[in-house]
Amino acid sequence: MTWSELKLLTLQLMFSNETAALTEDDSNQEYLNAMPGVANAGISIITAFLPVRGKFVIEISAEVTEAVTGTQSLTLPLNAAVAYQIDLKDYCPDFRCIDADEIYLDRDGAHGHMTDWRVENGSVLVLDGGVAETVTIWYEAYPEKLTAQTAADANLNLPREAAELLPLYMAGELYKDDDLSMAAQYRNEFEDALQKLRDAAEKRPAGSGNYQNTTGWW
Template sequence: MKKAEFLADADQKLDLTVLPDYYNLQGCTVYYQNNGSTMPCYDWQLQGEHDLLLRGKKRGSYLIYYNAYPPALTAETPDEFELPIARQAAVLLPSYIASVLYKEDDIALATALRNEFESGLARLTAGAGRTGREDFASESGWC
């Protein structure tokens, strides 16, 4: 999880694609900063995949924690480079890699390893809830 800071007005839409490694806001939090204090901001809404609508606060600095894509691995990446990913995700990588390597030699073992990876991934993504407020607005004025 990474963080970014934006200066914004209330009811302003922020395009999160300005963050080159932005992936999503699942399980992340938005904070409002004013006069040295930092408060959670619950009045935000994600529109589409990358437009963040800030509501309910006035002009100020917003601190956004977001999920980022890991850096790309190339031939020039040093062998001792450690991927900046969560430990919960890192422990799943050996199962995935082994499942790919055993595909040709032992399909039963490869399938078991892939199932282990998939179940771990499902547990990991199930726990990544999104904070923020969900509401609706009546267009007809009935409420």
């Protein structure tokens, strides 16, 4: 779903856009001005239990003599004399927190969950510099914030089932002063659908055994 589509669906719920395409005019401008903040609040509620995922890969290698930073990756030289302290906030601007179930290790041809690791201050991953290995971290990320400058065709970084709930939340918040009963109905529909998503998420397998997350979402 794009930002423009989200705005259109929200306005249609509030009977403020009669056409099939988004129409911005004086009659709905007040709603449109408030939408970025309301949308961000709704996204925060949804992603509290359906987190956006970011991926960062750290390799300790004998093939380099100094740190090499790539796109969502970091390669460090093999050095038995050091313990590397990697602050993920320095490399991942959207970093929110580490998920202990989503750290994977490749070492000596074997791949699996990493069980021997340490984090300091919530974001600093400590690794033994004397072991050649690759560590893949699927961390919880902050979703990109929507603003008045967000492009109309910008895609929301949300799965479809989550994005489809946002118009209900937004209409429920924006319509309070105009039609409180309809606003309450939309908010109740949002909460009901949200609970169903929460229940479905809780039934999904944990990150163990052979089940592994290969997307940015659960």
